[in-house]
Amino acid sequence: xxxxxxINGLTVTAWxxxxxxxxxxxxxxxxxxxxxxxxxxxSRNIPxxxxxxxxxxxxxxxxxxxxxxxxxxPPQCIYIVQDKDANGKLIKSPKIFDIDISVCMGCQxxxxxxxxxxxxxxxxxELAGRDRFADLLLHREQLAKSNDYYHKIHPAEAREVxxxxxxxxxxxxxx
Amino acid sequence: xxxxxxxxxxxxxxxxxxxxxxxNLVHATLCLMFFFISLAGMYVLLMAEFIxxxxxxxxVGAVGILILFAIMLTHHITGATRERISSRGWLWGLGAAxxxxxxxxxxxxxxxxxxxxxxxxxxxxxxRNIGLSLMDPYxxxxxxxxxxxxxxxxxxxxxxxTSVRPQDKPRT
Amino acid sequence: xxxxxLLDNPDQILVNLFHQGAALLQACPALVIALGILLSTVxxxxxxxxxxxxxxxxxxxxxxxxxxxxxxxxAGWFGLLQPMADGIKMLLKEDIVPQTSDRLAHFLAPVLxxxxxxxxxxxxxxxxxxxxxxxxxxxxxxxxLGSISTLPVFMAGWSxxxxxxxxxxxxxxxxxxxxxxxxxxxxxxxxxxxxSLNTVKIVEFQQVTHWIEGSNPALQILGQVLKWxxxxxxxxxxxxxxxxxxxxxxNRCPFDLxxxxxxxxxxxxxxxxxxxxxxxxxxxxxxxxxxxxxxxTLFLGGWSGPNIRPxxxxxxxxxxxxxxxxxxxxxxxxxxxxIWIRGTLxxxxxxxxxxxxxxxxxxxxxxxxxxxxxxxxxxxxxxxPAGLIVIYACYEGLGxxxxxxxxxxxxxxxx
Numbered sequence: 001x002x003x004x005x006x007i008n009g010l011t012v013t014a015w016x017x018x019x020x021x022x023x024x025x026x027x028x029x030x031x032x033x034x035x036x037x038x039x040x041x042x043s044r045n046i047p048x049x050x051x052x053x054x055x056x057x058x059x060x061x062x063x064x065x066x067x068x069x070x071x072x073x074p075p076q077c078i079y080i081v082q083d084k085d086a087n088g089k090l091i092k093s094p095k096i097f098d099i100d101i102s103v104c105m106g107c108q109x110x111x112x113x114x115x116x117x118x119x120x121x122x123x124x125x126e127l128a129g130r131d132r133f134a135d136l137l138l139h140r141e142q143l144a145k146s147n148d149y150y151h152k153i154h155p156a157e158a159r160e161v162x163x164x165x166x167x168x169x170x171x172x173x174x175x
Numbered sequence: 176x177x178x179x180x181x182x183x184x185x186x187x188x189x190x191x192x193x194x195x196x197x198x199n200l201v202h203a204t205l206c207l208m209f210f211f212i213s214l215a216g217m218y219v220l221l222m223a224e225f226i227x228x229x230x231x232x233x234x235v236g237a238v239g240i241l242i243l244f245a246i247m248l249t250h251h252i253t254g255a256t257r258e259r260i261s262s263r264g265w266l267w268g269l270g271a272a273x274x275x276x277x278x279x280x281x282x283x284x285x286x287x288x289x290x291x292x293x294x295x296x297x298x299x300x301x302x303r304n305i306g307l308s309l310m311d312p313y314x315x316x317x318x319x320x321x322x323x324x325x326x327x328x329x330x331x332x333x334x335x336x337t338s339v340r341p342q343d344k345p346r347t
Numbered sequence: 348x349x350x351x352x353l354l355d356n357p358d359q360i361l362v363n364l365f366h367q368g369a370a371l372l373q374a375c376p377a378l379v380i381a382l383g384i385l386l387s388t389v390x391x392x393x394x395x396x397x398x399x400x401x402x403x404x405x406x407x408x409x410x411x412x413x414x415x416x417x418x419x420x421x422a423g424w425f426g427l428l429q430p431m432a433d434g435i436k437m438l439l440k441e442d443i444v445p446q447t448s449d450r451l452a453h454f455l456a457p458v459l460x461x462x463x464x465x466x467x468x469x470x471x472x473x474x475x476x477x478x479x480x481x482x483x484x485x486x487x488x489x490x491x492l493g494s495i496s497t498l499p500v501f502m503a504g505w506s507x508x509x510x511x512x513x514x515x516x517x518x519x520x521x522x523x524x525x526x527x528x529x530x531x532x533x534x535x536x537x538x539x540x541x542x543s544l545n546t547v548k549i550v551e552f553q554q555v556t557h558w559i560e561g562s563n564p565a566l567q568i569l570g571q572v573l574k575w576x577x578x579x580x581x582x583x584x585x586x587x588x589x590x591x592x593x594x595x596x597x598n599r600c601p602f603d604l605x606x607x608x609x610x611x612x613x614x615x616x617x618x619x620x621x622x623x624x625x626x627x628x629x630x631x632x633x634x635x636x637x638x639x640x641x642x643x644t645l646f647l648g649g650w651s652g653p654n655i656r657p658x659x660x661x662x663x664x665x666x667x668x669x670x671x672x673x674x675x676x677x678x679x680x681x682x683x684x685x686i687w688i689r690g691t692l693x694x695x696x697x698x699x700x701x702x703x704x705x706x707x708x709x710x711x712x713x714x715x716x717x718x719x720x721x722x723x724x725x726x727x728x729x730x731x732p733a734g735l736i737v738i739y740a741c742y743e744g745l746g747x748x749x750x751x752x753x754x755x756x757x758x759x760x761x762x
Contacts, residue, residue: 002742002743002746003746006691006692009691009692010687010688010691012691013687013691014687014692015414016415017409017413017687017690019724020412020413020415021412025416027412027416027417028415029415029416029417033416033461045370055694115641119590135602199449200362201449201452202449202451202452205452205498205502210499212495215491222482224482224484224488225487225544227488227491228484228487228488228490228491229487229491230491231491231492231494232487232490232491233496235494235495235498236491236494236495236497236524236527237494237524239498239722240497240498240501240520240524243501243505245519256582301483302483302484302487302544328350330751
């Protein structure tokens with residue numbers, strides 16, 4: 001019949017209209033922020049530094065200031081200065097670890113090249129500040145988050161990382 | 176109802192004057208449309224609502240749009256350029272107008288006697304009467320009008336259609 | 348005492364108010380005329396912009412729900428104050444006029460669009476005895492005044508001194524002028540069978556008067572509904588043609604090519620910002636109300652709806668639920684269908700649009716006139732089915748004739 005397509009279309013939209021009051025699949029809007037947000041286990045935004053011990057966050061950072069991520073970062077938004085101990089000898093810890101998150105493009109290359117599983121992607125996105133430059137340059141203290149937080153935002157990944165670290169420990173241990 | 180007549184006449188005269196005097200052709204056409212609408216108002220005053228409606232439909236809705244489309248195809252629409260055409264000047268025009276006034280218009284207006292009562296005693300203006308008279312005394316007129324309109328339509332289609340043969344037309 | 352007469356027939360509140368006022372002001376006839384004018388125009392001018400506000404809300408919520416999202420729900424309960432927020436925003440926007448534009452025409456175009464939109468409301472009967480201008484040629488006056496609205500569209504397109512505006516304006520006028528023909532031809536059937544151009548008589552034709560004035564409430568209800576023009580074969584076709592052509596007349600989806608953002612940057616409305624844009628918007632919506640009102644009057648029985656006579660009234664034509672309630676309900680039903688169609692159909696391309704008007708709707712409307720004539724002369728039990736069959740055959744036939752010859756059906760495979 002001529003015009004059957006139009007009538008089919010009209011019934012589809014009518015079903016959608018009435019169904020949107022009853023079924024969730026026909027009303028996929030999430031009313032941010034009251035209705036929560038759509039962050040999933042696969043979301044990523046900017047990097048963060050993982051530490052293992054909550055009592056000494058900066059001291060237990062996994063980062064050894066090898067500067068591989070600084071070299072590999074495409075927009076060059078990471079700035080690392082290695083720490084020196086009391087005698088002036090370089091130690092395996094970053095004194096300054098700055099990421100300019102207005103430059104960071106979330107490509108995750110720093111995560112992929114880090115040999116020590118110390119930098120991972122965070123999914124936190126409410127990062128607005130009042131100062132255009134100072135508030136968007138995150139320092140070591142702001143970037144350091146615990147391993148438990150990592151488990152919370154990316155559980156499967158965190159478990160894999162922990163298994164790998166444990167295997168490395170076992171290989172390094174007896175040897 | 177005198178007020179309505181004076182108002183409508185003033186609007187009509189203003190519209191007509193502006194239509195012939197404005198340099199911008201589009202503005203002049205819009206003033207002409209305004210004139211047609213005030214004319215339709217005067218038809219309503221004469222209790223001929225059907226004619227008023229048809230006046231607006233035909234003149235404003237169709238002829239006006241046609242004039243505007245035709246103006247689009249010309250140059251110098253905004254009247255910014257001033258061109259001189261050879262003419263004799265406004266004094267000669269005034270003389271010609273006065274001549275027409277005194278030889279034709281004034282004698283006719285002063286000597287003719289308008290009847291005080293309408294021609295037909297039972298004056299019932301209605302579309303029904305127009306329709307009935309189109310069917311009965313004026314049937315041939317109606318058929319001829321129909322033929323004329325059909326000829327115009329066919330002519331329009333013939334003018335507007337392109338000369339592309341069906342097999343040459345690109346498939347869309 | 349006054350309250351009694353006012354409520355004797357709830358349908359006729361405004362009429363009774365006028366009679367009371369006329370009785371009070373008997374001394375001065377000019378004041379009586381002024382009162383009549385005020386009582387007929389002030390409600391219109393007050394109600395229709397309010398309807399416009401409600402319709403913008405309805406449209407946004409309706410389209411949103413069709414498109415799997417919630418509409419505006421932040422400005423007040425369920426977003427009901429959103430039209431007010433929109434109005435305030437439009438008022439406060441900077442009014443930008445291009446430097447090379449034609450100032451007068453640019454300024455007058457939105458104003459001139461509103462004039463026919465509101466003027467045509469005066470020939471629609473909102474209830475019994477409630478029509479602002481009871482003209483004997485109501486239907487033709489409606490179309491005549493409606494056809495004025497092509498001029499402001501042209502003025503808007505031309506005066507903006509912008510290629511897109513001019514093109515959009517030309518397309519808009521071509522569309523409006525083309526669709527006027529099926530629009531008017533589809534009303535010819537109604538006028539033919541009613542025998543009058545008077546909208547009041549057209550509504551009365553669609554009511555079974557002796558049932559309504561009888562005493563059986565069931566018959567009263569049926570008598571108001573059964574004889575609507577839309578329940579006849581020619582009326583149904585006429586209604587469909589009228590509705591589709593009215594969508595094109597007011598530049599609404601799926602015929603909104605002249606003002607589509609993705610096609611021509613709002614066409615003739617490109618250079619309008621702020622309140623002038625809101626006025627254009629309002630002109631379009633009030634035209635939508637007016638044309639829906641005419642569709643309701645011609646085909647859907649005007650102000651008649653399933654009504655019974657209130658038991659306290661002696662007037663044989665009194666109604667329990669006022670006529671204008673039914674009128675506005677039906678008008679809003681048509682507006683909701685317009686919103687529904689907007690959410691469903693894609694836009695028509697300009698050559699498809701023109702071909703649809705000239706090659707499909709116009710022949711169908713002409714055939715409809717013949718069917719209506721045959722229906723008048725044949726007895727109903729032949730006229731009804733014969734009319735239906737012939738109309739359906741012509742509908743399918745015209746579709747077949749107009750279908751372009753396509754190539755073989757293309758089969759797409761995922762790579």
